[in-house]
Amino acid sequence: MTFVIRPAATDDLQHLYEMAKLTGGGFTNLPPDRNSLTAKLEGSQAAFDREGQDIVGETFVLVLENTETTDVRGTCQLFTAVGHQYPFYSYRIGTLTQYSKELDRTVTAELLSLCNDLGGTSEVGGLFLHPGERAGGLGLLLARSRYLFIAAHRHRFGDRILAELRGIIDERGGSPFWDAIGGKFFGMSFQEADEFNAIHGNQFIADLMPKHPVYIAMLDEAAKKVIGLPHPSGRAAMRMLENEGFSYQGYVDIFDGGPTMLANTDKVKSIADAHYGEVVDDELEKGEKSLIAAGQLKDFRCCYGAREFREGGVAIDSLAAELLKVGKGDMVWSVAR
Structure with a gap:
């Protein structure tokens, strides 16, 4: 069989919808919602049609096509500048060190701080390969095709690039991280919040999420243990990103606590080479x-x-x-x- 990566078209909606139903949740960039996918495909087509040189916050959707059957068997996405229209939120892990002269004791605490540090950064994401095709290096083809696209259209992307990895989801489809923080304020399960975010965006986070730093020591053990860890299905993706020059720099997803990987765009191996x-x-x-x-x-x-x-x-x-x-x-x- 032969496969090629090409721009997604509106005719690919059904294929993408069927794949979206297979993701198992926590996959914001590929929601199992026809209206959201239609809007994403229309936005992508507008991005492919535009010939300007400036960075304006666009989404490019690519698909993996079996050229013998014309079936779409995978997809990936590129975002030219996150936070261009709506703020892009992350938790930044930091430390606070305090000293008591009376006790002669220094205490260092780790904090989660809601931030927009990564606004304007380009992003590679939305990668999903049909379970029936997870052989022959097709996942690697999907992942690295994005870097050749960036190389070919360098002026449309920023100087930094990020990749968000899905965090730990339990056997119920819930997130220990969300349950410990977001779930306390929103009255929504992780799946409900994740679905709402995929369809309507995350402005509700800005409206309701507490702005004060969260002390990690005050979280339950289940939540503390998953901060910065990728979902088991994303470990291979994390290794691929590390091989390209991405690194984890203390930023995690506000929903599931998964790691955000960062790199200098021009130093990404597949772009530099x-x-x-x-x-x-x-x-x-x-x-x-x-x-x-x-x-x-x-x-x-x-x-x-x-x-x-x-x-x-x-x-x-x-x-x-x-x-x-x-x-x-x-x-x-x-x-x-």
Whole structure:
């Protein structure tokens, strides 16, 4: 089977809806709600259609297509600037150290502080691969295709980039972190709050969440133990992000306490190592296994292929050329697999 990454279209709604029902909750960027998904697809199409150079807070939705069946089997998203329209909230983990002269004792406490520190940062997120396709490196193709998209459209993205990882969800579909903090103030279960956020946004957090720092020591053990930890299904994604140069810097999600990973955009490995060159041969038989991408905005496509650097450009294999709709003289981005 052959797969290609391409921009999502409004015709992909049913495929995305079916995948959204498989996420198991805690997946804000892919809600199982047709109206929300329709709005996301329409916003994405507007972003692909716009040709301006400025950063205006857009969402690009990409999908993984089986070219033999035309079925959509995965998706991922890019956000050019979070917090552009509505504030982007995180909890920042900090410390407060106090000293008592009378007791001759120093006490250091960890605090969770609600903040907007990451506003304006670009984001990679919304990655979901159909359970029936979790083999053959397709998750890696989805994840890293986003970096080639950023490389090809660098002016549309900020100098920092983040990725939020889903936090720990228990067997009931609840969140120990939410139950210990948000649940105390909103009268909503984690699933209810998560669904509301996915459909209506998180302005309700700004309206009702207490603004004072929360002492971590005052949380129950179940909540303390999950702060900054990814969901078991997200551990591989965390390793992939670390391999790209992302790191956990003390910011966690306000709903489930999952870690937020951060990187300098230009230092992300797949962006820094990306090569841009002219196709000088589109019938390469054997070469370095790579990700190869071509096209701007709505014409963007990415797939696995083989490449070989040659004088004046790069040679790629015929299947990649076919999937990307390129030939000799066209320009492609590539990075080693």
